[in-house]
Amino acid sequence: MPETADADLTRQPPGDSPTKSEQGDSGGLSARSGYPKTTEPIQIYWMYAIPLALIHILALLALIPSLFSWTGLVLAVLGHLTFGMLGITIGYHRLLTHQGFVCPKWLEHFLALLGICCLQDSPARWVAIHRLHHRDSDERPDPHSPLVNFFWGHVGWLLVKNRDHRDINCYERYVRDLLRDPFYLRLEKHALWLLIYITHAVLFFAAGFLYGWLTRDSLSYGLWFGTSLFVWGVVVRTVFVLNGTWAVNSLSHLWGYRNYATPDNSRNNWLVALLSHGEGWHNNHHQDQRAASHGHRWWEFDMSWWVIWLLERMGLAKEVVRPRKVTR
Numbered sequence: 566m567p568e569t570a571d572a573d574l575t576r577q578p579p580g581d582s583p584t585k586s587e588q589g590d591s592g593g594l595s596a597r598s599g600y601p602k603t604t605e606p607i608q609i610y611w612m613y614a615i616p617l618a619l620i621h622i623l624a625l626l627a628l629i630p631s632l633f634s635w636t637g638l639v640l641a642v643l644g645h646l647t648f649g650m651l652g653i654t655i656g657y658h659r660l661l662t663h664q665g666f667v668c669p670k671w672l673e674h675f676l677a678l679l680g681i682c683c684l685q686d687s688p689a690r691w692v693a694i695h696r697l698h699h700r701d702s703d704e705r706p707d708p709h710s711p712l713v714n715f716f717w718g719h720v721g722w723l724l725v726k727n728r729d730h731r732d733i734n735c736y737e738r739y740v741r742d743l744l745r746d747p748f749y750l751r752l753e754k755h756a757l758w759l760l761i762y763i764t765h766a767v768l769f770f771a772a773g774f775l776y777g778w779l780t781r782d783s784l785s786y787g788l789w790f791g792t793s794l795f796v797w798g799v800v801v802r803t804v805f806v807l808n809g810t811w812a813v814n815s816l817s818h819l820w821g822y823r824n825y826a827t828p829d830n831s832r833n834n835w836l837v838a839l840l841s842h843g844e845g846w847h848n849n850h851h852q853d854q855r856a857a858s859h860g861h862r863w864w865e866f867d868m869s870w871w872v873i874w875l876l877e878r879m880g881l882a883k884e885v886v887r888p889r890k891v892t893r
C-alpha cells in the first residue's frame with residue numbers, strides 16, 4: 566500500500582501542491598466563470614488538438630457502409646468494456662487516482678496499459694489533472710469545469726496550453742506516488758505512451774489483414790478486413806470512450822440530481838453512468854472520492870464496482886474502499 570493511501574489524496578494531493586491562496590485564485594462562486602489562469606493567454610495546444618481532431622475525422626469512416634464488419638462492431642463493444650472500463654474507469658480513475666483498492670503490480674500495470682490504449686494521455690498526467698479537478702472542483706483553477714462553458718468542460722480545455730499540465734516538472738508534485746514506480750516514469754519519456762497507442766492500433770489492422778489474407782487468399786480482402794477492424798475496433802471505440810470520459814467532466818457537472826450537498830456542481834447522471842460504466846454517479850463520487858463503488862442507492866448501477874467486487878472475490882483486489890455512507 567502506498568504510504569499516502571490513508572490521506573484523501575484527491576482533496577490534498579501528495580506533495581507540496583500550492584494552495585488556492587498561494588496561487589492567487591479567489592475560489593468561490595464568483596470565480597466560477599473564468600478559464601484557469603494558467604491557460605492565459607489562450608494558445609492552441611497543437612500536440613493535442615491535431616490527434617484529437619484526426620481521430621474524430623477518422624471516425625467518420627464508420628459512415629462508409631463497405632467498411633462495416635460484424636467482427637469490427639463486436640471488437641468495438643468489447644473494446645469499450647476492456648479498454649474503457651478496465652483501463653480508464655477502473656485503472657486510471659479508481660485505482661491509480663483514488664487508490665480505491667490495491668492489486669498486484671502486474672495487474673495494476675496491465676490496467677494502466679489498457680488505459681493508454683484509449684488515447685487519454687499517460688497515466689501520470691491523467692491522474693495529476695484529475696487530482697487537480699478534485700482539489701478545485703468547479704472553482705477557477707479546475708482544469709475542466711463546464712461552468713466556464715459546456716465545450717470547455719467537455720474538450721476545449723484539452724485543446725489549449727495549460728502551464729499546470731505542460732511537462733512532467735509541472736505536475737509531478739501531484740503524482741509523486743505514481744512516479745516513484747519506474748514503469749510510470751518511463752511512460753512519460755519520449756511520449757512512450759503515445760507509441761504504445763499507435764502500436765496497438767497497428768496491431769488491430771495487422772491482425773485483421775493477416776486473418777483476411779490467409780483465410781481467403783486475397784490481398785484485397787485482407788486489406789478490407791484490416792481496415793474494418795482498425796476503423797471499428799480502434800477509431801470508433803476510442804472516440805466513444807473519449808467522449809464518455811469527457812461527458813463525466815461536462816454533463817455530470819451540469820445535469821442530474823444530487824444525493825449530497827457537495828461544494829461543487831457535481832451531479833448523478835444516469836446517461837453518463839450508462840456510457841461510462843458507472844462513472845456518471847459523479848455527485849456520489851465527489852462526496853466520497855476514494856470509495857471504489859460509485860453507486861450509493863440500490864438502483865444506481867455501477868458495472869465497474871461489480872468488476873472490482875469480482876476481483877476482490879478472486880483475491881486480486883485488496884483493501885477495497887467502501888462508501889462511508891450509503892444513501893438509501
Ligand SMILES: [Zn+2]
Pocket residue numbers: 698702813814818831847851
Ligand atoms: Zn468531477
Ligand SMILES: [Zn+2]
Pocket residue numbers: 658662663695699850854
Ligand atoms: Zn475522481
